Amino acid sequence: MLDFFKKSSGLLGMNARNLEYIRPHNRKRGREIADNKLFCKRVLKKNGLGVPALIAKIRTHEELERFDWTALPASFALKPNRGFGGEGILVVYARKKNNPEAWVKANGDIIAIGDIKNHIRNILDGSFSLSNIPDIAFFEERLTLLKLFKPYTYKGIPDIRVIVFNHVPVMAMLRLPTKASDGKANLQQGAIGVGIDLATGTTTSAILGKGHRIEYAPDTRLALSGIKIPYWKDILRMSVEAQQISGLGFLGADIAIDRERGPVILELNARPGLSIQLANFSGLKKRLERVAGLKIKTVERGVRVGMNLFGGEIEEEIEELSGKRVIGSIEKVKFIGKDGKEIEVEAKIDTGADSTAIDTELAKELGFAETLRIFEEKVAGRDVMTELTKDERTALFSEIPDLVDTIPIKSSHGASYRPMIRIECVIDTLTVPAKVSVIDRAHLEYQAIIGRRHLQKFLIDVNK
Amino acid sequence: MTYHPLIAFFAEQGVPIQTVTLLLMLPIVATLVAFFRQVVGIKAFGIYTPSIITFALLAFDPNGLKYGIAIFVSVILVGMVTRLALKRFRLLYLPRVAITLSIISLAILIILVIGGIYNRTGLAAISIFPLLIMITLAEKFVATQIEKGSRVAFLLAIETLLISIVGYFLVSWDALTALLLSYPWIVLLTFLINFSLGKWTGLRVTEYFRFRKIFRSL
Numbered sequence: 162m163l164d165f166f167k168k169s170s171g172l173l174g175m176n177a178r179n180l181e182y183i184r185p186h187n188r189k190r191g192r193e194i195a196d197n198k199l200f201c202k203r204v205l206k207k208n209g210l211g212v213p214a215l216i217a218k219i220r221t222h223e224e225l226e227r228f229d230w231t232a233l234p235a236s237f238a239l240k241p242n243r244g245f246g247g248e249g250i251l252v253v254y255a256r257k258k259n260n261p262e263a264w265v266k267a268n269g270d271i272i273a274i275g276d277i278k279n280h281i282r283n284i285l286d287g288s289f290s291l292s293n294i295p296d297i298a299f300f301e302e303r304l305t306l307l308k309l310f311k312p313y314t315y316k317g318i319p320d321i322r323v324i325v326f327n328h329v330p331v332m333a334m335l336r337l338p339t340k341a342s343d344g345k346a347n348l349q350q351g352a353i354g355v356g357i358d359l360a361t362g363t364t365t366s367a368i369l370g371k372g373h374r375i376e377y378a379p380d381t382r383l384a385l386s387g388i389k390i391p392y393w394k395d396i397l398r399m400s401v402e403a404q405q406i407s408g409l410g411f412l413g414a415d416i417a418i419d420r421e422r423g424p425v426i427l428e429l430n431a432r433p434g435l436s437i438q439l440a441n442f443s444g445l446k447k448r449l450e451r452v453a454g455l456k457i458k459t460v461e462r463g464v465r466v467g468m469n470l471f472g473g474e475i476e477e478e479i480e481e482l483s484g485k486r487v488i489g490s491i492e493k494v495k496f497i498g499k500d501g502k503e504i505e506v507e508a509k510i511d512t513g514a515d516s517t518a519i520d521t522e523l524a525k526e527l528g529f530a531e532t533l534r535i536f537e538e539k540v541a542g543r544d545v546m547t548e549l550t551k552d553e554r555t556a557l558f559s560e561i562p563d564l565v566d567t568i569p570i571k572s573s574h575g576a577s578y579r580p581m582i583r584i585e586c587v588i589d590t591l592t593v594p595a596k597v598s599v600i601d602r603a604h605l606e607y608q609a610i611i612g613r614r615h616l617q618k619f620l621i622d623v624n625k
Numbered sequence: 626m627t628y629h630p631l632i633a634f635f636a637e638q639g640v641p642i643q644t645v646t647l648l649l650m651l652p653i654v655a656t657l658v659a660f661f662r663q664v665v666g667i668k669a670f671g672i673y674t675p676s677i678i679t680f681a682l683l684a685f686d687p688n689g690l691k692y693g694i695a696i697f698v699s700v701i702l703v704g705m706v707t708r709l710a711l712k713r714f715r716l717l718y719l720p721r722v723a724i725t726l727s728i729i730s731l732a733i734l735i736i737l738v739i740g741g742i743y744n745r746t747g748l749a750a751i752s753i754f755p756l757l758i759m760i761t762l763a764e765k766f767v768a769t770q771i772e773k774g775s776r777v778a779f780l781l782a783i784e785t786l787l788i789s790i791v792g793y794f795l796v797s798w799d800a801l802t803a804l805l806l807s808y809p810w811i812v813l814l815t816f817l818i819n820f821s822l823g824k825w826t827g828l829r830v831t832e833y834f835r836f837r838k839i840f841r842s843l
Contacts, residue, residue: 172836176663181826246773279715286717288771293718350774372835435832442839621793 171444174433177576182449186410187431194407195431196291198242199299201407208401208406210424213417218299223300225281230274231261233300239280241289242297247345249289251280252303252317267316267344278489282307305420309391313337313353313378316344320417320427321357321390321435323400324445326410328463329452330397331471333357335364335390339379346415348436351560353378355385356441360472362393368439392424397464403429405460486589487618494611495587497528499563506608510621514612516568517586517595520602523609529582532553532563533599536580568598591618632806642806647680647796649805649812654679654792656815656822661788663822669785670765678762678785679792681755690793692751694786696733696759701782703732704766705775722767729763730749 173182187195192200216237253264253272263273266388268476283289284298293329310319317338324332334354338344341351348354348371355367367385369375377383389553390396400414403426413433416424438445448471457463480486496519504526524533539557549557558564566581579598586593588611595615604606628636635645654676661667669675682693707725716724733756762785769778795801804811828836 169828169833169836169840172828172832172839174826174832175666176829177826180824281716283717288718291772293768362834370839374838438836439839444839 171447172438173445173449177446177448178435180431182411183432186326188408188410189408189414191407191412192431195218195409195412195429196243198240198244198428199297201429202301204406205403205429208402210402210406211422213304213419213425213427214302216300216302218242218297219281219285220297222282222285225278225285230335234302236303237300237563238303239277239284239298239300241284242299243290243294244284244296246349247290247347249280249284250345251277252344254303267438274539304417304422304425307391307418307420309388310337310418312381312383313385313388315340315342315379317346318417320346320415321396322433323414323416324433324437325399325400325404325412325414326449327452327455328401328404328457328460329455329470330359330400330464331448331452332441332443332445333359333397335388336387337378338614339369341370348434353385354436354440355388356437356443356496357390358472359397359470360468362390362396364388366440366442368436371436372439385404390418392418394464396424397467398460399424399426401460401463451605459479482502483620485618486591487620487622488589490621490623491607492588492611494609496525496527496609497585497587497592498529498582500528502526502528508609508611509607510616510619511610512613512616512621514610515614516612517615518600518602518610518612519584519597520605520608521599522603524582524599527582527584529563529599532561532582533580535561536564540578565596570600575616586615588615588619593618628806629809632808641642646802646805647683649809650796650802651676651813652815653801653805654796657792657795659819659822661784663825664827664829666831667784667788668781669788670762670769670781674762674765675785675788675792676769677758678789679796681758682789682793683796684755685751686797690790693759693793694790696736696756696780697762697786697789699732699736700729700759700762701766701779703718703729704763704770705779708767708770708775718771721836722764725763725767726760729760733760 169532181611196202199215199218202215205212216234217228217232219228235256236254237256239253241249244250249273251266253266255265257263257265257271263271263275266272281298284296287293287295290296304318306314306318313319315338319335319337322334322336323330327393333354336346336348337353337355338346339352343350346352348368351370353367353369353375355542357363358365364386367375369379376385376465378385396416396418399416400412403414405413407429409429409431411433413430415427415430417427418424436446451470452466455466457466488510490510491507492510493505495505497503504523506523519527521533524530558567561580563582564580565583566580568581570577570579579600581596581598583594583596586595586597593615597609628642632642632645636642658669658672658675661669662672678697682690685693685696704725707728711721711724737751739765762782766778766782769781769784771780
């Protein structure tokens with residue numbers, strides 16, 4: 162029982178969200194930007210962030226009567242300025258053939274100017290705004306669906322919700338419109354929420370509506386995990402920038418990806434919902450507490466911190482399944498030499514090489530200066546391979562301290578031997594004892610390459 | 626029953642004891658609603674509606690619960706049916722609520738008459754104010770239907786009824802009334818409770834339920 166309460170402390174509840182995050186961090190100006198879509202669009206655009214283009218706006222009933230309907234493009238989205246929860250949004254896809262005064266909706270219904278006017282009247286009268294205050298209606302460009310998302314999406318456009326706190330993206334989810342949500346990317350209305358690994362932008366677990374866990378897109382065998390979201394770093398960067406611009410300390414940024422334009426910010430949310438925790442199977446409070454108080458000076462830094470702190474869930478899962486660690490093609494490796502001397506360098510993980518090799522200088526620093534000096538003295542400059550018999554060679558090498566083996570190398574000068582020493586490599590916290598060859602790598606980018614022989618406990622992710 | 630000197634003084638000045646009791650009960654009912662929201666996670670329609678419904682239920686006494694709940698449910702059901710019927714006309718907000726209110730009034734009138742036919746005179750004898758309170762519930766209900774959808778509105782209505790019923794039992798609890806009249810100062814305790822509720826950041830009971838599936842993976 163006690164354990165239960167301890168675990169739940171990582172979750173963000175409504176009380177804590179309101180009292181500890183929204184109240185102190187989302188001041189009036191930020192909330193005004195979030196609640197006023199037109200204002201938000203203007204502010205973001207002025208600061209160079211992509212938003213769906215504004216086509217026209219209608220503020221009053223008079224403007225509605227005088228509106229020039231021929232100015233509208235074949236497809237557009239009509240929205241209430243202060244709408245919430247995706248209510249009151251009307252999207253048309255094309256003009257009806259041979260009729261400039263009617264459009265076609267996603268479900269094939271025809272909508273005439275009269276219907277649109279009626280809808281706008283409802284918007285102006287505040288039917289879709291909070292506490293029914295009079296509102297403004299506006300037309301904006303309709304975004305086009307990315308091919309990648311097509312099989313997962315029922316009409317509408319999926320969007321990505323990113324929670325940003327203290328300039329760090331802390332959690333994200335992909336929201337897919339469904340039949341139940343009528344093409345709207347809103348969880349309350351029955352859309353799908355898919356958790357995202359922040360480090361890689363790859364989807365993890367998914368929920369339908371407000372909490373039902375699912376693995377496949379409805380009525381398909383398409384797995385919802387493992388979708389790699391394009392422009393991932395841009396999306397995180399835009400979210401953090403949106404936070405700096407809006408001043409919303411605790412922000413939920415909604416970003417959609419247009420087929421031509423790439424990521425654009427749909428809207429900013431000053432009161433982001435809590436279901437994102439269900440989609441990610443992770444607690445938001447725990448994450449918020451980790452980034453609170455960090456000094457983040459640049460957008461880049463914020464993005465990097467978020468990716469480092471809140472990614473790797475997929476890796477952990479793979480590691481758990483395979484019992485192997487997932488490492489990248491370039492990895493920080495700590496070498497432990499003689500007398501416990503430790504040096505950490507960036508090493509190339511090279512599955513094309515059989516054994517591991519380190520640079521001469523590195524070997525010297527690890528305490529093998531003496532070994533190398535004697536080796537050079539006795540071996541270098543001589544063609545030991547042809548001059549000496551096998552036994553003579555063995556005798557010669559055995560006089561050299563700490564030399565465990567040698568490896569024949571063929572080069573343009575003929576064949577020669579390189580010394581091998583015994584050290585320990587710490588790769589991703591795992592210690593691997595290794596016999597490594599020492600070679601001059603001064604002209605190469607990495608001071609060490611790790612070969613197949615020492616990679617048996619690892620899986621390599623080339624994207625990392 | 627022994628009154629606190631202060632209560633006795635109020636009574637001497639001509640304030641009916643019943644009025645004093647109800648006014649002292651209001652902070653307690655309001656605190657109850659706040660507790661349900663912050664700790665349990667039951668939302669209801671704000672704080673005013675469940676409080677006022679609580680007192681409306683009381684006013685329906687001696688058959689408070691039976692008739693009160695019947696009227697409440699009727700209002701909600703008629704409100705839902707009316708919305709369905711009016712949906713396709715795409716009416717503006719206030720005229721739509723006006724029509725809904727009118728239909729609910731008529732429906733309640735019919736219920737009272739039917740009650741009369743079946744000799745349920747207790748129903749017809751209900752004073753008009755609790756009835757009006759119940760009818761105005763419709764506006765809250767319709768507004769929520771528009772903003773958050775029928776399902777949420779229905780859920781909130783049920784939650785409102787639930788809190789009101791708990792409130793009803795609390796207020797009609799004789800021991801509590803006696804306690805309040807003997808020690809009216811205990812009303813001040815509600816300030817203390819509300820202060821701590823106002824700073825309460827723990828998970829709500831409903832959130833434990835909502836997030837139950839995550840606990841294992843945390």
